[in-house]
Amino acid sequence: MRFFMYLAYDGAKYHGWQIQPNGISIQEVLMNALSKLTQKPTEVTGAGRTDAGVNARLMTAHFDCDQLLSGTNSQEETACKFTEKLNRMLPQDIAIYKTVPVADNAHARFDATSRTYQYFLTTARNPFTRHYSYRFNMKPDYELMNKAAKKLFDYTDFTSFSKLHTDVKTNNCKIMEAGWKQINEDEWVFTIKADRFLRNMVRSIVGTLLDVGRGKLSIEQFCRIIEGKDRCLAGTSVPGNALFLTDIEYPESIFNVE
Numbered sequence: 001m002r003f004f005m006y007l008a009y010d011g012a013k014y015h016g017w018q019i020q021p022n023g024i025s026i027q028e029v030l031m032n033a034l035s036k037l038t039q040k041p042t043e044v045t046g047a048g049r050t051d052a053g054v055n056a057r058l059m060t061a062h063f064d065c066d067q068l069l070s071g072t073n074s075q076e077e078t079a080c081k082f083t084e085k086l087n088r089m090l091p092q093d094i095a096i097y098k099t100v101p102v103a104d105n106a107h108a109r110f111d112a113t114s115r116t117y118q119y120f121l122t123t124a125r126n127p128f129t130r131h132y133s134y135r136f137n138m139k140p141d142y143e144l145m146n147k148a149a150k151k152l153f154d155y156t157d158f159t160s161f162s163k164l165h166t167d168v169k170t171n172n173c174k175i176m177e178a179g180w181k182q183i184n185e186d187e188w189v190f191t192i193k194a195d196r197f198l199r200n201m202v203r204s205i206v207g208t209l210l211d212v213g214r215g216k217l218s219i220e221q222f223c224r225i226i227e228g229k230d231r232c233l234a235g236t237s238v239p240g241n242a243l244f245l246t247d248i249e250y251p252e253s254i255f256n257v258e
Helices: 026-038 075-089 142-154 201-213 219-228
Strands: 002-009 055-064 094-102 114-122 175-182 187-194 243-249
Touching: 002 026, 002 075, 026 055, 026 075, 026 094, 075 094, 114 201, 142 175, 142 187, 142 201, 142 219, 187 201, 201 219
Parallel strands: 055 243
Antiparallel strands: 002 055, 002 094, 114 187, 114 243, 175 187
16 A cells, blocks of 8 residues: 655754765655564655755655554554654654555655745844744845746746756746745745745745845846856855745545545
């Protein structure tokens, strides 16, 4: 059977989601825990590949398992007990919300219809938010940045905001939401939703929008950067610690399990 797990993690200690030879990853930790629990090698496929230091309030991943746990009376109870056992095996910076059965051909990455990220910005010195927000040394023009963000809807090719030399076949994405909102006097959040994201895309978009907000770029220049399809034209990527994956959506059909 195939299952989806819904999870969250603090990415500070990890080299991103994907397994790699130069450091510990979220995927590796999950696979090790699952393999111990199921008593056989268990692959985990995530809905995306968050970069080093990036956090997730909601990530999804799928894995296959013939039997989660025995001795329970219902599928829901079985999945709940499995989740509890798995959480006890994981470090405190990773948490599984729930485990649910899905269709055998459901895919956490390819079946996702949208993903939402949020980036947190502050102009205040705050010891309690410093790990999860980016402190900017001036108050940017958020109204101007929102005008620039609306221009993202006019484009589909975001090569200018993609990490170089990736293995993707296309740099086309459909942006569904993009904009800044004020949290309090000193804090703002940028929310962006799309059908897919390129590596480093959100962080480079935010960095380029901040160039607009501090008067370094005009909205017209922001558009020309997108049209140029050249990563060297865009702004510097902002730090990953302030970025959160917050939502992933799927069609209801994949949860119809007979």
